[in-house]
Amino acid sequence: MIPVLLLMTIGLIIGYVLRNKIKFILISNKATTLIIYMLLFLLGIGVGLNKTIVSNMTNIGLQAILITFGAVLGSLIFAYITYKLFFIQKNEK
Amino acid sequence: MFILGVVLGLYKFLPDFLIENDFSKYSLYALMFFVGIGIGADNNALSVIRKTKIKIILVPLCVVIGSLLGAAAISFLISEISIAEAMAIGAGFGYYSLSSIFITEISGETLGVIALLSNISREIITLLVTPFFVKYFGKLAGIASGGATSMDTCLPIISESTGKEWAIIAVFSGVVLTIIVPFLVPFILTFI
Numbered sequence: 244m245i246p247v248l249l250l251m252t253i254g255l256i257i258g259y260v261l262r263n264k265i266k267f268i269l270i271s272n273k274a275t276t277l278i279i280y281m282l283l284f285l286l287g288i289g290v291g292l293n294k295t296i297v298s299n300m301t302n303i304g305l306q307a308i309l310i311t312f313g314a315v316l317g318s319l320i321f322a323y324i325t326y327k328l329f330f331i332q333k334n335e336k
Numbered sequence: 337m338f339i340l341g342v343v344l345g346l347y348k349f350l351p352d353f354l355i356e357n358d359f360s361k362y363s364l365y366a367l368m369f370f371v372g373i374g375i376g377a378d379n380n381a382l383s384v385i386r387k388t389k390i391k392i393i394l395v396p397l398c399v400v401i402g403s404l405l406g407a408a409a410i411s412f413l414i415s416e417i418s419i420a421e422a423m424a425i426g427a428g429f430g431y432y433s434l435s436s437i438f439i440t441e442i443s444g445e446t447l448g449v450i451a452l453l454s455n456i457s458r459e460i461i462t463l464l465v466t467p468f469f470v471k472y473f474g475k476l477a478g479i480a481s482g483g484a485t486s487m488d489t490c491l492p493i494i495s496e497s498t499g500k501e502w503a504i505i506a507v508f509s510g511v512v513l514t515i516i517v518p519f520l521v522p523f524i525l526t527f528i
Contacts, residue, residue, distance in 0.1 A: 254372020287341020317406020
């Protein structure tokens with residue numbers, strides 16, 4: 244993962260230096276979207292070719308939903324605590 | 337695009353070079369480069385923090401802690417998934433495209449698909465159930481449930497069910513979470 248973080252840091256610096264070059268930033272954003280679509284397409288191909296995944300789709304879907312349930316519920320509980328502790332007085336004043 | 341890929345893969349309706357070569361690694365490198373440029377060039381990223389009070393930081397922070405702990409707790413129910421893997425999936429915060437691509441590269445396609453489905457369903461759940469969440473979990477509930485999607489796709493429903501004055505907090509929280517996804521997901525999978 245080191246090359247990834249390195250490349251991202253280089254990108255961060257370039258982006259910061261060239262932040263006023265609007266055309267360059269627009270092209271960069273377009274490229275981001277394009278590559279994300281392409282990678283999702285490649286992931287799709289990999290999944291379609293992968294027999295283990297295809298035959299276990301129900302199980303995989305169930306696991307995905309369970310994790311979402313946990314992540315959302317956890318966030319909601321912490322958000323509720325934060326809201327009660329820090330945000331509710333602000334609105335009453 | 338993902339579904340198109342699945343269908344093509346299933347029926348092997350593909351040129352051989354696409355199957356045999358691993359393009360995704362280099363595409364990921366290019367992607368990270370461009371994501372970096374996008375964040376570096378974003379003037380809003382820093383000015384939002386300066387304009388608003390420190391307290392606002394608590395919102396994305398509690399989404400991070402809540403998502404990671406919640407996902408970790410669920411991992412005890414699923415024997416196939418380790419704590420770190422569940423936390424990495426939870427750390428997508430609904431940003432399904434980027435997080436699932438990372439997880440695929442590091443932990444393989446099966447986990448990548450779980451991450452994709454899990455984070456897509458987080459967005460869908462938020463779009464459908466936010467009014468109910470807000471009723472029982474307070475005004476931050478929609479923002480928390482939406483995670484990274486609070487800044488775009490889920491913003492309308494959050495603003496509608498919570499009030500317009502909360503929209504700026506929603507955007508802030510969404511921006512912060514979107515920025516930390518590409519750092520947090522590989523970090524969890526590499527070091528935990």
